[in-house]
Amino acid sequence: MALSSKFLFEVLPSMSLRALLYRRPTEPQAIQVVHDKAIYLVRVRRHRQARRYTLRIQAATREVVLTMPPRGSLKEAKAFAEQHGGWIAQRLHRLPEATPFVHGTVVPLRGQPHRIVHRKGRRGTVWIEIGEDGERTLCVAGDAPHIDRRVGDFLRREAKNDLEMASGRAAERLGVEIKRISVRDQASRWGSCSSTGVLSYSWRLILAPPHVLDYLAAHEVAHLVEMNHSVRFWRLVERICPNMRRAKNWLDVYGTDLHRYGMPQSDPDPARRPVTKRRARA
Numbered sequence: 001m002a003l004s005s006k007f008l009f010e011v012l013p014s015m016s017l018r019a020l021l022y023r024r025p026t027e028p029q030a031i032q033v034v035h036d037k038a039i040y041l042v043r044v045r046r047h048r049q050a051r052r053y054t055l056r057i058q059a060a061t062r063e064v065v066l067t068m069p070p071r072g073s074l075k076e077a078k079a080f081a082e083q084h085g086g087w088i089a090q091r092l093h094r095l096p097e098a099t100p101f102v103h104g105t106v107v108p109l110r111g112q113p114h115r116i117v118h119r120k121g122r123r124g125t126v127w128i129e130i131g132e133d134g135e136r137t138l139c140v141a142g143d144a145p146h147i148d149r150r151v152g153d154f155l156r157r158e159a160k161n162d163l164e165m166a167s168g169r170a171a172e173r174l175g176v177e178i179k180r181i182s183v184r185d186q187a188s189r190w191g192s193c194s195s196t197g198v199l200s201y202s203w204r205l206i207l208a209p210p211h212v213l214d215y216l217a218a219h220e221v222a223h224l225v226e227m228n229h230s231v232r233f234w235r236l237v238e239r240i241c242p243n244m245r246r247a248k249n250w251l252d253v254y255g256t257d258l259h260r261y262g263m264p265q266s267d268p269d270p271a272r273r274p275v276t277k278r279r280a281r282a
Ligand SMILES: [Zn+2]
Pocket: 219, 223, 228, 229
């Protein structure tokens, strides 16, 4: 007993002191790097496990992130980022251009190209027309400034619908129950599953071919059985989704590209969207 209390006494103060030292509340969150007359904003993150300075580009948000060790210095971080200015510029340049939803934009819907055409003066909101040649058009009524929002809302609704059905099918096969499904704009993941049975998906899955959306649904629903990525988990996914490997490959190759569509920064709070309130079918 005496030993353990002494141990506590000795360990606790130094731990809290260390926490205080590392917190550095006044430290800037980002640094500026100048390369070839262009200024780049680099977000700085201290990471407890980081052993060195590393740079990476988040394709979905076009953000440059520098990770540094807890004891690293901002001066060193800045020097490191400046040294790699050419790399930052090159990698950002290589990212696909952002594609807003405006008249003329071609958007993939369930993996098939659809051209956005503004039908000013027509009734309705958004609908699909298929021409005799098989060409698909995403028609949008109303005023031009509202096209982006209308197309965005339409795609989210379609995503919600398809994801509810696909998740319902997977849940039925595994004999599990889904509590709720929400669809949002997640930059870093395609889907997630909470221990309370709530599934979240990225609406952008509606842009991918249906077998990719089906795979994500199978993946998240399988987490209701196995809350991990063990061998058992993957076997379960493959059992209800024979296209698993093909879908994973597709995401590896084309997944990043789906993030260029629409304007994610103008999205209202997803929790307030009416589409998230509907219940899962099937
Ligand atoms: Zn997973």
